[in-house]
Amino acid sequence: MFEPILDTLAGQPLFMMVGLLLLMMAIKVPIAVAMGMASIAYLLVTGANLRLVAQTTISNLNSFTLLAIPFFVLAGELMNASGVSERLIGLAQVFVGHVRGGLAHVNVVTSTLMAGMSGSAAADAAMTSRVLNPVMVKRGYSPEYAAAVTAASATIGPIIPPSIPMVLVGVVNELSVGRLFFGGVVPGLLMTGGMMVLIWLQAKRHGFEASPRATFAQIVTATRRAILPMFAPVIILGGMMGGLFTPTEAAVVAVVYMGGLGAFAYRTIGWAALNAALLNTVSITARIMFIVAMAGLFGWVLTAEQVVNRMGDFLGANIGSGAMLLLWLNVLFLLLGCLLNLVTLVILLSPVVFPLVYSFGIDPIHFGVVMVLNLMIGQLTPPVGLMSFVVLGVTGVDLAAFIRQVWPFMVVLVAVLMLITYVPGLVLFVPDLLMGPRLD
Template sequence: MIWTLGAVPLTLLAIGTPIFALLLSGAVLTFVFILTVPPVALHQIMFGGLANYALLAIPFFIFAGELMGAAGIADRLIAWVLALIGRVPGSLGVATVGASTLIGAISGASVATVAAVGKSLYPGLIRDGYGQRFSSGLVSSSGAIDILIPPSIAMILYGASAEQSIPKLFVAGVLPGLLIALMMAAFVVARAVQMDIPRSGRFDLRHFLCTSWGAAPALFMPAFVLGLIYLGYSSPTEAGGFACLYAMIVGRYIYRTMSWGDIMEAAARAAMLTAQILVIVATAALFSWILTISGVPRAMTEWLQALQLAPWGFLMAVNVILLIVGCFLDPTSAILVLTPLLMPLVKSVGVDPIHFGIVMCANLAIGMFTPPFGLNIFVARTVLGVPLETIYRGVLPFAAVQLLALIIITYWPDLSLILTRSI
């Protein structure tokens, strides 16, 4: 079984095979050559992996994000952040971090944020003297904050895989996400002072009020969606549906920047992205089922118990593993494959599953912009037209900042859990 579930998938990964294909290949070979289970069970397990009510939230939130993007919401949010920052040193760089955080609270998709913020702010960053390396690294790394800011697709997938409360995961991600954003902003300010970057403007109350009025419908959306969940009026899935309706009303009737044709195009893009995610969900469920009946989770738990690791030692080991995995796999694939394996270990050492979910998401957020295969890097290369080598060098300081934040998140559980105690 080692060659079907280990050697074959790793070989396919090395040659660039899509994640769903390598998982399916390993599972099919195991069914054919090793297991005595009837082949009909293969597709039954795959479809069973999709029979989870929580997964219905994914297409809704993706569609809502596409609608808000088509309506030009990102530009209004960016203008509002710039008006708010005023004469803070490195204001444009800080605005990049702030805009990424706000857009992430709407779309929940890191790569979409990199594309939106990169198109709008990268030319200004270059014009102000930040340089290609720093600017491309800032745009690539800021988009990763979205994985922790609710609503987060990664948290929905973790909640479904680990059988944990998605509303609790959402609220647990707020403070860690803001911590990363604040640490990133502080680093940008320090670098701007060191590089003698000119201040890009001053705070003007009238201008701020005007941009606030224009951005108000967009700013209200996260509060509207999360309020429905936390006040008990809807589940995350139902709130995702309301988010789609809200986005259509804002884009079509308030901003008047979106036609019915644009809505259909956004629906088509959302359907394609949803299909890409759910096919990984189905194949990962099959792969995890085979590992489970083969006794791999039980063997790993027994091995860990024999080591007698303290919770801090276990979390350190898991951080190293997840950081390495994040360099090669996207968060969706990593969460779906690793969560069923790690959850028995998490429970055996007494780590809170909600806290562990935030730690896992924080690790995989860093993987979104670390070489060699961080998705944000390739999006930034396409959108910004910057060589990969420049982006690789540009993201390293920001990776160090987020690693420091990861240590704080990992060993300060209350940062994640304190807000969940009221739910």
Template sequence: MITNILLLTLVVFAMLVVMIVIKVPISFALGIATLGGVVLVSNLPLMVIAQRMFVGLDSFTLLAIPLFMLTGQIMAMGGVTRDLMNLSMVFVGWMRGGLAYVNIVASMIFAGITGTASSDTASLGGILIPTMIERKFDKDFTVAVTATSSTIGIMIPPSIPMVLYAIASGTSIGQLFLGGVVPGIIVGFGLMSVSAVISKKRNYPAEKRYPFKESVKICVRSLPALGTVVIIIGGIISGFFTPTEAAGVACFYTTMLGLFYYKELKVKQIPNLIYQGAMTVGLVALMIASASALGWFFTSQGVPRAIANGLMAATQSKVIILLLINAVLLFVGCWMDLAPAVTLFTPILLPVAVAVGVDPVHFGIIMVVNLAIGLFTPPVGVCLFISCGIAKIAITDVLKAFIPFFLVMMIILMLITFVPQISLFLPSLLMRN
């Protein structure tokens, strides 16, 4: 039985890999792999594929995703992004290589509002990359800082991949959001430590230190923008909002900020923002639906149980099993978009992790950090491609600059993997019930 399951798994995954290699869109590749698997298992009707795709999207919580995306777009258009960068400039811009620190700190703040990495790269990178290049920062370093710091966007809440993981695993979204705070901050400080060493070595410039009165003025002006973070995180943790409700309120709040506080967002721009968001969400939804169908197929055939039993029979070492899971997720992150990766591999790998005593919240953070690293690694690194496009530099010219950042991220990943309290401290403290 296990041999048949493993053979079926290998055949279906081989189909998926072939589809990806020949550049079939990922949503269609997942659908074709599901179809192939259902055909191979003769007792399943084909109509089950459409049914499972529908079920995969039949979730109120999923509505948070388009609302968080729209919030990020409104922020970028409404002038909020600029204020967040000015706030970061007050606190860290005066240090050597200050713009690199600003890039990272702004990403950490921006992460608390949008929940995505690509919007972080596009919004902050669109402003900071040209500025850093103008201030004589090397292009490869500028791209590396921007792409790697953008990944914090899916660690610090709200996080769209965490929403997807919560739906796939039945884990509390509030606990996941809290679990990502400390790892996200650690990643931020890790990236800043790399930037500090490189900035000193290359003698990158510091920015001017703002006078005290101007610093206070910038901080006060930024308070309404930071209110979005309070609405999202505070509302969810306190139980006042569900994640979807928090996303809706945050979307409305940032719209009001853009229209009446910053006065840079125009009413006539809103329909176009909604249209652009709908186009993006349509693509993401199709990927989620296809991945959900394939994940259900594997679960129905007992693949997670077979993998767990096989690994437990081969080794009882929790360390080895977690290292293998990390290796799988790192590889997947290099080749697959976040949404389908989380939706597909959560039902497959979570039972294995739980079998060796890993808390589901802790495993969710491990998965997100692994896939975050994939966002700046070829061949599908979205943040890498966006940053290179803004800087107008070839990917092959920047890969060397990523090495120190990659190494630090790997060290942090190992810490998060083998020190569970990094992820579980805040959830256990603030959401004991």
């Protein structure tokens, strides 16, 4: 009965797979499940051995460096459970709260400070939404504006090291994760500065008030309360720079340090809080790793069908310069970032774009940071924007109202993206300074 259908599909297995994927996405099947089912359907139609499913997915996850992901996620969970986030908010408040639009500036600076301790933007966004957004609303900021600031500033987290997306880019493309980490320092600070300038301009137009200037005693108190957390990025990045530990080992150090602060220094983490942090870490890590596994299987099929090679040949034949290649890739990532999550895009597109990047003489570390920043902008855009839906889930803000407030921040982020795309030194200066110039 089904033989004619199977014979037809066997003649066009790739189109069948893509059509099935699009159909499942249209009915809102989770993207990882959709990629896995479409890939398995391809293997069934072509008569391939289903052992490939186990072999491919396991090989994609068999990486020591990927161990950094659960540890950085756990470090972020422990940071929030220990009360470190509130201490960082207090530190930001005394230094920038008196600027017009003060609480919005505090939001951005807090995200920047937390970025140096946690590789998880979602954890940072969730905590800031719970702690700072209600205060902003009480001070006269609209709920949707407060949500927009929180979501936009959370994109800084994976740019300033440590960074889970940088780990993925490094693993998939066999790049130095340490160089990628340090390459994000200047772009992250540019994002912070750009958003603060925008907030200052908006504050003048909308009449946002500033908090009273902190006294010297308040500055000393806030600094003293935050001094131990501020040692975290010094230990993590200093240890990596000094060759004391790898990025994966740095993630373990971050967990031990944050856990120690919460359990012994501040006594805010008990067994219940630790259990909740571990459960959240398992849940988040499982989702990330499942996406990595299924995207890897889907990518294997694309490679077997020579889609990757064809796309690379087409782009290489029709693009005449590295500058034009970077422009087209940025446009491609910005568009796809609206539809697919960051992990999926990193795994699927890396085999296509990085050979082109090498062929045009573009530094892969430079492009890796550009790629992560570009895809983080996609985290603000529906229907897949993780930052948006984390913040909207906590605050209950209407999506349409949120989009009206967040688009100016996206313009700023795209401007920073274009700047680091065409001024590679902004990315490469710090890793070259701290780790020496690349020899290849």
